[in-house]
Each structure stands twice: as C-alpha cells, then as structure tokens.
Amino acid sequence: VLRVTKPYKLASREFHPIDTIIDVSVACVSGGKVSIGGQSVVMMAGPCTVESERQLMTTAEAVREAGAVILRGGAFKPSTSPYGFRGLGEDGLKLLAKARDEFGMAVITEVMTPGDVLLVSEYADILQIGTRNMQNYFLLDEVGRTRMPVMLKRGMSATIEEWLLAAEYILSQGNPNVILCERGIRTFEKATRNTMDISAIPLTKQLSHLPIVSDPSQGTGRRDLVSPMTLASIAAGTDGLLIEVHPNPDEALKDGAQSLTISQFQELMPQVHAVATAIGRDVITE
Amino acid sequence: VLRVTKPYKLASREFHPIDTIIDVSVACVSGGKVSIGGQSVVMMAGPCTVESERQLMTTAEAVREAGAVILRGGAFKPSTSPYGFRGLGEDGLKLLAKARDEFGMAVITEVMTPGDVLLVSEYADILQIGTRNMQNYFLLDEVGRTRMPVMLKRGMSATIEEWLLAAEYILSQGNPNVILCERGIRTFEKATRNTMDISAIPLTKQLSHLPIVSDPSQGTGRRDLVSPMTLASIAAGTDGLLIEVHPNPDEALKDGAQSLTISQFQELMPQVHAVATAIGRDVITE
Amino acid sequence: VLRVTKPYKLASREFHPIDTIIDVSVACVSGGKVSIGGQSVVMMAGPCTVESERQLMTTAEAVREAGAVILRGGAFKPSTSPYGFRGLGEDGLKLLAKARDEFGMAVITEVMTPGDVLLVSEYADILQIGTRNMQNYFLLDEVGRTRMPVMLKRGMSATIEEWLLAAEYILSQGNPNVILCERGIRTFEKATRNTMDISAIPLTKQLSHLPIVSDPSQGTGRRDLVSPMTLASIAAGTDGLLIEVHPNPDEALKDGAQSLTISQFQELMPQVHAVATAIGRDVITE
Amino acid sequence: VLRVTKPYKLASREFHPIDTIIDVSVACVSGGKVSIGGQSVVMMAGPCTVESERQLMTTAEAVREAGAVILRGGAFKPSTSPYGFRGLGEDGLKLLAKARDEFGMAVITEVMTPGDVLLVSEYADILQIGTRNMQNYFLLDEVGRTRMPVMLKRGMSATIEEWLLAAEYILSQGNPNVILCERGIRTFEKATRNTMDISAIPLTKQLSHLPIVSDPSQGTGRRDLVSPMTLASIAAGTDGLLIEVHPNPDEALKDGAQSLTISQFQELMPQVHAVATAIGRDVITE
Secondary structure, three states, rough: OOOOOOOEEEEEEEOOOOOOOOOEEEOOOOOEEEEEEEOEEEEEEEEEEEHHOOOOOOHHHHHHHHOEEEEOEEOOOOOOOOOOOOOOOOOHHHHHHHHHHHHHEEEEEEEOOOOHHHHHHHHEEEEEEEEHHHHHHHHHHHHOOOOOOEEEOOOOOHHHHHHHHHHHHHHHOOOOOOEEEEOOOOOOOOOOOOEOOOEEEEEEHHHOOOOOOEHHHHHOOHHHHHHHHHHHHHHHOOOEEEEOOOOOOOHHHOOOHHHOHHHHHHHHHHHHHHHHOOOOEOOOOO | OOOOOOOOOOEOOOOOOOOOOOOEEEOOOOOEEEEEEEOEEEEEEEOOOOOOHHHHHHEEEEEEEEOOOOEEEEEEOOOOOOOOOOOOOOOHHHHHHHHHHHHHOEEEEEEEOHHHHHHHHHOOOOOEEOOOHHHHHHHHHHHHHOOOEEEEEEOOOHHHHHHHHHHHHHOOOOOOOOOOEEEEEEOOOOOOOOOOOHHHHHHHHHHHHOOEOOHHHHHOOEEEEEHHHHHHHHOOOOEEEEEEOOOOOHHHOOOHHHOHHHHHHHHHHHHHHHHHHHOOEEEEOO | OOOOOOOOOOOOOOOOOOOEEEEEEEEOOOOOOEOOOOOOOEEEEEEEEOOOOOHHHHHHHHHHHHHHEEEOOOOOOOOOOOOOOOOOOOOHHHHHHHHHHOOOOOOEEEOOHHHHHHHHHHHEEEEEEHHOOOOOHHHHHHHHHHHEEEEEEEOOOHHHHHHHHHHHHHOOOOOOOOEEEEEEEOOOOOOOOOOOOHHHHHHHHHHOOOOOEHHHHHHHHOOOHHHHHHHHHHHHOOOEEEEOOOOOHHOOOOOHOOOHHHHHHHHHHHHHHHHHHOOOOEEHHH | OOOOOOOOOOEOOOOOOOOEEEEEEEEOOOEEEEEEEEEEEEEEOOOOOEEEEEEHHHHHHHHHHHOOOOOEEOOOOOOOOOOOOEEEEHHHHHHHHHHHHOOOOOEEEEOOHHHHHHHHHHHHOOOOOOOOHHOOOHHHHHHHHHHOHHHHHOOOOHHHHHHHHHHHHHHHHHOOOOEEEEEOOOOOOOOOOOOOOOOOOHHHHHHHHEEEEEOOHHHOOOOOOOOHHHHHHHHOOOEEEEEOOOOHHHOOOOOOOOOOOHHHHHHHHHHHHHHHHHHOOOOOOO
C-alpha cells in the first residue's frame, strides 16, 4: 500500500515517481511533436494579447524563426479593471489558429470560465489557467474533464502546496496532462511587478512528477529582467519558458513594459542554448 | 464635469459622495428590513458550512435569539483540496431557505461560478463572492447583471485598489448593491491564518461610498481572536460582522477552529452593543 | 516543574500567568505614577522627532492638556537614507527632559545602539527599541542589563514568536520591564505604509503577560487612519497608544503625513474615553 | 552637473557607471588576490558557525580543495532565541585566522555591533553585515569608517531601494568597498525558509555598480535547493556565492538543514564552472 504523506496524492512524486512527459503536436519540428517535461527545454513565445492579425503574424513568424515552437497569445484576457482591454475573444482564437497553420507552431491560450472550455479547446493545443483562476474550482473541474494539456499558473499568493492541490483538482477528474507554471508571487517589493520564485522550480520537481515552465515576463514585469530570469530558470531546471514578445512593445495594448522586442528575443536564444547545454539539456527548435 | 482620479469610477466617493445604503428584507425585525451601510451595525452569523438540517436550525435559532439578523452558511464551499467537503449544493440552499422561513432572518451564501448565479439567487438574499473569486471576472459580470445585493470578499492578496476595481466590475454591469467584506490578507505571520487588515475599514470608507463588513472568523482563523477583532472592527467603523458560529465547533466539517460556540456568540453581543454605542451607532437586532 | 511549550519562557503566560504591570513616574497625575498593563489605557503622544524647543514645548503642552501623560519624541532617529535627518541627539534628549519638568509628563524616546543606553537612560523614563532594532541582540542585551522600562517595537516583518523571543532577550538579562508595541507589518498593500496587525494585541495577551501598546501612526502612515485605528486598538485590548502629534504636520522634518494635528488629537480623546469605557476600562489623564 | 534620480547617489550606476571591483588578498590563488565584481565568479564556502577547530579545519580543507577561495564561518552569530548558540566569539575568530594561514583562503565573518568592528577587522578579510542588521545604522557608520570590504546582506523584508540606501550609509562614510548579498526575503511561502529573489541580481546590477553575491543556503533554508539556486544565481549574473558546507550537517549546532555536505559541494563545483562558462564568465579557483 502506497503511503502518500502529502495532502495531494496524484500530483505527488511518491504516487508517480517517474517524470510526467506531455506530448504536444507541433508541425514545424521533426517528428511533429514536442515533449514537455523531458530532456529538452521548450520555448513558448508570443504577444501578451492578440491585438490584430498583423501583430500576431509578425510576432509568430519572428519567434518561430528564432526557435520558439509554441505560440502564446491571449484571446480572453483577465483585466484588473472592467474598462481595460479584455481580448478579442473568439476572433483572437481564430487568429491564433491561423498562425498555427501558417507557421507550424502549437498554440497556448487562456480559458477563463467553465462555459468557454469547449470553445477554447477547439482552437488551442494547451489550455492556460491564469493566476487569478488557480483556485477557480469549477474551471479546474471542467478542464479536468478534457484530456487537453493544461498549463496551471501559480496563484499570485499561493503556496506550493495549494498550487499542487489545484493541480490535483484537474488530475482527479482524470486529466493527467498538467503543466505547472511559475509566474511570480506577490511580496512587499515595489521595483518589480512580482517576485519570481525560482526555487519553486526545483522544489516542485522534488514534490511532484509534473512538468514546470517559467514565465519571466509576468514574473518580473520588467523587460530588462526577462533574459537573466530566463537563464536562471533554465539553470534551476525549468522544462520550458513562456515569454512575451511584441513587435513594438511601446504600443502594446497590455503589458508592453514586460514584453521583449523581437531582436531581444533573438539575442536571448543562443544564451538559452548555452545554459541548457551547460546543465546537460537541449532546446527543441526544429 | 466630474474628475475621478482613481482607476475606478462608480465605486469612488468622488463619483458618489453619499454613503450607499443597501436594504435587505428581514422578516424578524420591525419594519421588515435592515439597512447595510447606514447608522446601524448588522450582525450576520451562522455556520461556515451547512452540514445538516439539525446543525443549521440549531445555530440559526441561537444566533437569532442572540441578535443576529442575517444567517450565513455555505452550500457551495471552496475547498483547497479536491478531496475536502465541497458543500451540500442545492440541498444546502434549501435548508438555508427553510431556516429563513422559520426564524425570519435573511440569508447570505456563496456563489462560485457564473452558471450557478440564477440558482443561488432563488434561495439567497445576499450573494457572496469568496476571496478566491474576487478576480473571477465572468462571475463578477454575472452577478453584476442581477440586482441582488452582492457581498464581495477581498482577495487574500488583493490591494485595496484591486478590490475596488473588482467592485467596479459589478457596478459597471448595472448592479449598485455591492457590499465589501474585509476577511484578512496573507502575510508571513504563521500564528494566525490571515492578518486581518482593520485599516481597510476606514480606508475604503474614504475611498468609496460602498458599505463594508468584517469577517473576523476567516480574518484570523482562531476562535480566541474573533471577539476582540469583532469589537475592533466596530470601533474602526465597520457596517456589519460576518461571524462563524457552530453548535459544536470541534465536530465541524470545515473551519471549526475559527467558529465561536453559541455561548461565546451570546457573550459577545452585549459587547458589540456597547462599542457600537460608544462610537455613536447602534445594532439592529429586532 | 513548569512545562513551557513555547521557545520563549520568561515572556510566556505559562511561566508568569498574571499580567505584568509596569509603573512609570508621572508627576502630572494624582499618585505620581501611571501603570502600564493594568486597568487603565495610557496615552503617549508627541512629535515623531524633536525638532526645536518651540515645536516640542508647544506639542507637549497641547497633548498634556488633552490628556496624554507620556511624551514621545525622537532624539536619535533611524533614517532610511544617510542624508535624512537623524535627530538632535543629546540636545534633543535635553529638550525632552525640559518638557518633562515643565509639564509633568514622563518621557519615552528611542535608543539605537548599545553605546548610547547609558546616555539615553539619564534622560528618558522609558527606552524605546525601534522596529529596525528588534533583532539587534547586543542592544537588547544592553537594555536588559538596566532596570528601565523598555518598549520593544515589533520588527516590520517579525512574527509574533520572534517578537516574544526578542522580549526574552531583555527579560533573560534580568530586566522584567518590557512593554510590547505593535506598529504595523510589511505587506503587499501600497495604500498604507504598513498593515497594522490589530490581532497581535489579543494574541500577545494570550501568549504573554507583558503589556502591549499600539502605534497607529507608524502602523498606517496616514493621518486619516490614526483615529479609527486608535479606537480599534482599544477595542481589541491595547494597554496604551503611541501617537504622533505635530503642531504643523506639513512642516514636520519627518513623517508629517502620519502626524495628527493638535486639534485632531483633542477631538480623538473623548472617543478614546468612550471606547475604553465600553469595554470596561478607563484612561488615565490626571 | 550629475543628476541622480534615485534617493541614493554614491551607490547608483548613474554616479559611478563602471562596475566596482573589490580585490581581496587570497594566498592560495595565483597572483595572490581575487577580484569580486569582475569577470570571475568567486566561491565562498564554509560552515554556518565555527564550532570547533576540527570542524572548521576539515571543512576549510575540503572546500578549498573543491575550489572555494574564501572561507565563511560565524564567530558572532545572531540567534533568534537568547538560549540559542551565539558563537565562539574571539575564539572563533582565531580559528578562522588559523584556517586562513593553513589553507591560504581569505576569511569572511559577521560583525554584529559597532563595538566589535575593530576586533573583527583584525581577523577578517571581509566584514559581513547580517540581514537583521541591514538597518543598524550605527554599525553601518562604523564599518563605513574602515576601508575593509563589507558584505551587506539584504534585510529579510527590505526593498531593493532600502538595501541600496543601507549601502549608501557605508559609502558615504568613505568606504567604497561594499558587496551586496541577496539572501532571500520573507513571504507567505512555508515550504522554504525564505524566498530567494534571484531577480535582485540583475536588478541591482542595473541600478548600482556594486558587486553582488548570492547566499542560497540562507536564501532557501533547504539543502536540496542549494545547488539549483547556486546555478540559477550564476545564470542571472551573480558575482559570487556564499554557501554553507558542514562535514556532518545533521550534527551542526546551527542551520544544518541548509548546509551542503562536503561531497555535495564537490559535486556542485563542475556545474558551477559549466554554467559560468555558458554565460561567458569563469570561476577563480587557483
């Protein structure tokens, strides 16, 4: 009889000692898929928010050329203010699907409410649960009833244990394809938007078998910290990166201050390869 | 032309200088209603979770006798673990309605997902939005489309500004009946479950016209702190209290450690009256 | 044999079940002393920093008339910047002593380093240990070797347990005259300078026999919150208040934004009496 | 005229655009010195606390062989409890000096109070200011009056700005030899002792010209996180590491849970070299 000493079970490494590896279909790479949680580090990049066809296509093409294999972009956007931009909705999803077709990337995008899970699943390859919804239990139940890969962002003031219990909600509905995402926590520090908890990467690796990726854009809120925090994440053992890139960050509708320019992303990629190699991993790019 | 200098408008005192007062039908008091946000402090009490008819009726009768006019109790319960008790659902709502009929109290209970707003509205007098859902924007939109009183708990790591912006979501959908609820924030302190931010009471009073109530049970997580924090809330200007009471806290399915016993609640009420009187207010009890 | 289950012993209520009451000589009251930790709430007020004879005398006279019995004022001031005002030093101490002689109040002032303990003790009736020095162990040892009353402010991110262990440093050197002071903790909230932890008042009362006072000026950093937080502190059981008052806050060299004007302090005092009376206590004023 | 837009001046990169490099005499390396803040990453290791000659010598020899060039070890130890071990004092300093003579390493050790600055300076090559003393201004003044290298740990709840202002205290007394040290901040997370703020490394590099080193032992409080956080620190641009190593961590008098074993430290060193090389730096070892 297995004795799990944690409040979560299915998410625990005691229950499932071997790393979970989640395959995602990606047309642009050889073999047609990437594995998240395995030997390779996976680069996901794109705009914070889908704003227009031109903005999305320009960004997708550029990040694909630089080596990203998964395209990020928000169609449904949580906005702290009701007067903020809340995304293009289904039109944004359609643009993401078009970019996928054109550049062979997989698509990750956020779903915010149970009633939209079916809709978003039609367009996305990975469903993203945002930080504000980490404990939206009806939403967790609903994505748990699919078999889609789900990237579960850490709540902005969630403990590691609460985060793994949120993953347990999804797993316990029968969906084993959960990817954790560290995106910074709330502290007293004012110079950064959040304090990125890099230690969460090796810690969840010990406590759980689930893959973990890092979001240094949300994690810091500052463009000038994204590259060093990307490299730090890799050195600490992250399985992937989720990076905001915008062709013209100063004109972005949301979060321009934390988006890399295309050329900054291009400059970052060789460093990503170098640090991954240094710790005995590689980066899937083609 | 009005110049509102805050990111929220409808929630601001600049936009609406006079205190918002929200009337709730309460059969057991003379006049048949209580006003939240006015001269009187309103006492809401009951079990954390509706567990059984007996538990609910016993508690409702006792807190009513002691002077509470609104009955609290969870039918849909957020649980950090998927294996925890998630409430009796509609059966719990029916028990709450039965207690309302029997004791003449109004009922406040939580709604957790947009799809349940209609259902919960049939049974409740006040809809509660829990701390984990303060930024569940589709839920805020949905309760904003009703004209029900909505009690919006502060997110466990939400700033005052984010909280008022969440209220703005509801207000901007046309529902003016928003009640704020301070329920403690997350800090480094380990001796209490949360750190109750009493300063949020006078601060929201200055920034906004909305009523505010206090939840010292969630706010501290410790039964032995509930009474002093109730009195502190009143002295700081709260419009109401939301207090967990259980006939046998040690056998409670959830949060027994923070529930008052019935006799503790009875002992608290005269002190509530005394402090309210000291600052020139009163307490509606009949 | 006593079994203390906490990491601190001398500070624990298990070791010393009866409330510690600390007498301070105060010429202006009948009997010539006030007791901190007993039946009465003690009002301490004065400027953040001693700036000039005129500023100090004006403030002392006014707060004395309004009912304060202990005069606060910094002669050695911790300043976050080396270019900030660090206080008048011994000249400030002399002015405090002069005010004591003139108005019959006791004096509380901060000592920042072991080498100054003897000097400050010559002028002060109560030694204050500031929040930044709560874990300055050589300083705690040094004030522990005196028999002066010592007011120990909570560190700005100290847990209750660490705070009581800091008190234990002083007690274990043989000085039983320790007064705790809650002055707000550091959280993510930006609208206030600190988040005042009112629950620390009843919690330390349970864990310890030591008196506790509240500093709503430092605790909030906002003048408009000082009065409600004063009343909340009293309702929660504080033994005293430490309030910054300045004859012209907008011209204060330090912390003017959190200082009450003299007339605000005068208006607050009747409310202080009313709330104290409501919970069965009184306020020593003459 | 220089316009510095920060509250600190001497610590700012605007005032001093070129990286400060601090040379420390180290007999065991070629050239007889190491430079902190330059091209090379500097490894500092040793026990949390000097416990005995045997413990210190064993550890020093082992970490020297593995490539550390600076020996850390506490002779004066801050202890949360007055009943905890407070260090061997001057006897500990003498043992550190003996280890320096024997193995050719430089010595870094903590000074806790102004009165000990002269004493500790006789034995140490680098003075360490601990997290609890980051705002012990009399101590900062005193080490500022020496010309010793001073490693200033970040206060456990200090903002980056407050930390640089504490550095400014030392610099403004005329001592330019300040090294910053990130050692984790206090958050709500309970699984780690502190949350290590890796983003502080690139952020201070932008704001300031001062070198920065990382303490992943204090920063996490968990042995199993020290190695990944060491590598993450290097990837993020740290100038050095301060690592607790103990020959038998389970018998350590203090902080054994966060000390690497000697063999863990030996295994870490090749990875340190690999990641440093990946980002274009090297590691001084001989």
